[in-house]
Amino acid sequence: MESKYLNVTQAATYLGTSVRFIRRLIAERRIAFHKVGAHVRIAVGDLESFVQSGRVEAITRRVA
Template sequence: MADRYLSVVQVAELLGTTVRFPRRLVEERRITYVKVGRRVRIPESAVYAYTPANTVEPRRCGLVAA
């Protein structure tokens, strides 16, 4: 199955953020991207891999740090 390549605007909509956030991810090389001429495209699979890799689980209640 071929991967879809999304624009920065499409990634922002998918993540529910402004366009600046995916641009920053690309600039800091925190997400896989492809340069097509002067344009940047992000594989859809990279967006779906980014989300669980950066998900922070809540702390358990009742545990006290020593």
């Protein structure tokens, strides 16, 4: 199984957000990341998990 790791800029592009937002997630430890020396890498699977954890289900109305 091959894991894909992204740097901060690539992760921001992947999520369609700013680099600052990704760095804030890392600083606040709200997303899992890996340190490789001085470099930070984020697994695509961890990004997907973060996005899914914020999912809100739609409310369906019942017709009476």
